[in-house]
Amino acid sequence: MSGTDMFNDDDDSVGEKGLNDAAAAPGEAGIPADWKPSNAPAYIIWCKEHMAAFRSVTYYTHSKARVVSNGHDAPASATYPRPTGSFAIFTAPMRTALTRVSLGRVGTRHIRIARPPAGRLVGVLKWVLTPRAFEGMIAAYVAQEQSEYFKALCRHEIWYSRFIVVRMYGLIGYNALCALTTSVTRLIRRSG
């Protein structure tokens, strides 16, 4: 792989038909066997005017493939099916964290690939907090912010969507701290 983006889909005419094609099973349609599907869910988001469509895609990674671009070195990753129906490898944009290698803009104005934000944090908090505290405070709030995040992406408000993620992490941290403080205080009161 060179410094140029291997996914040069500048065609702006990808329609609903391409999005609604049936997803092929891994190993089909020329996917190399050494590309492994990851557990993280990703979604193709297709937005045009006031319409929005979400479709789940499989997110593949390769242990050895790297993308080198303007001095930045990052692991390569791919999603399947891509909007045009074939296997696509995405490169790492500059100034992008390694964890978000493949989750950028796909090349047309109306299609993005994204994951629901705060998935890992939710996993950690599910393990740390009690089910009642998690369902009542964290899950409800995260669901609301994820909904706002995807609505902002559909309106092409990229910076607002980033602000939503930052705000969500801040408030989740605050709520988790409150929940933990309450639990510790109860434990201390019961014991003493």
Added chain:
Amino acid sequence: VKTRLPSDKELVILRLLRDGSPERYGLELVNASDGALGRASIYVTLARMETKGFLRSRTPPKDDHPGLPRPRYKITALGEKVLRAAEAAQVVLGAGLARVGA
């Protein structure tokens, strides 16, 4: 059954749920409250009200966006009863204060 009294925020939520659409999301309540409810504390308050039995939440298995589905909140019969009692108490208190000239 011992019922705790609702706080001011809880009364706002109960009024919004009784007078507005029957089922609402948490952020809808924040937007409809004109600043009386905060984004950071709304879900803590809703969880507490659900524990008290004033509200009932329902989480659909799938939402219209990727990620976790948003729970919807609905007022219960106990919530309506508590709201009516609180409003009646406010009327009586207001009349009493007017009588003493406060």
